[in-house]
Amino acid sequence: MAVREGKAPVVAMVCSTGGLDAVTRILGSLPRDFPASVIVLRHHDPQARNRLASILQRHTVLPVSAACDEDHLVAGRVFVAPTGYHTLVTSDDRLTLIVSGDRPPYRPSADLLLVSLAVSVGPRAIAVVLSGYGIDGATGATAVHRLGGVVIASDKASSAVFTMPYATITRDEIINYVMPVDDIAALLIRLVADAPALGLEAQDREGHGEG
Template identity: 50%
Template structure:
């Protein structure tokens, strides 16, 4: 498949850690099959354990959901899930690049690496959504998103199972909207409708 590059549609990156399965489900479930944006999903996972995240999410949304593979093309209406033990990069030709994580931090997969490469390749068409999670992963990545003209949403403290990641994002002063989990899907749909 030939990538639609330069991208003519938005790319939404959902990044999360602890408590992320429920948050991802509630964000992805309302998105329609003809959603005019590509979606990337990164949740911190233990690479030593088998992950069923892709299959679970595929059963809970109308989007086409698959595990990201090296060289995949970003496609509107499809969600690619970063596999455990890999980092995902968005390359200059709107394809996916996967890197082995090794045995040491950063968090795996790294939200910072994903968001930084998304920022420089997609610019104002990038939307980063920081959901529940421990730690501060994504803080650097959203700085890149904002620097390159993209948009950042973060889940609010009241609906986050763990407020580390969203709180760190909000602390940068670069988040465009702080939203309860119940309002994130609608905000994504509205944002994408404006930018598609």
């Protein structure tokens, strides 16, 4: 896909318990010239030290960094949502960080990230919901779908904890793909290489409503 400056697709991978392995496997299969920005969000205690960026960097050829306020999304880079902040995407393809505070439910919030992504980039958004407890991400994935983006969830067999993917899969007709974790990278490569695929209803839904 010939990506115009500032108009690259944006992939947001969201997860919680058990999701680190899935994220590393996906990132490890993406090429150095992957023509999309990637945001990784994993639930963390806001008081804990977040070493996720350094861990992920050992598994991918893409440059990885903790997201900073006002970072501009760049194709071929991975931005990791930091602890203690909700991470949002703005209409000029930048990141905005908002202090999350010390109260649950989900910190950082996958729903806030995905809703802001949907509103800001529309059909350029690709949401990937991976292993974790709770329902965070299902509402945000709905927004991605409604505003023209693509929604992917890991299947039950390859999810260490299927609760988060299942919550997304069982939303009313929003899911485009349900698949093994190890197949997701190849799908992402295909989607970002084929601009018309972004924002279109997938013709080959797999396992919709699986429980």
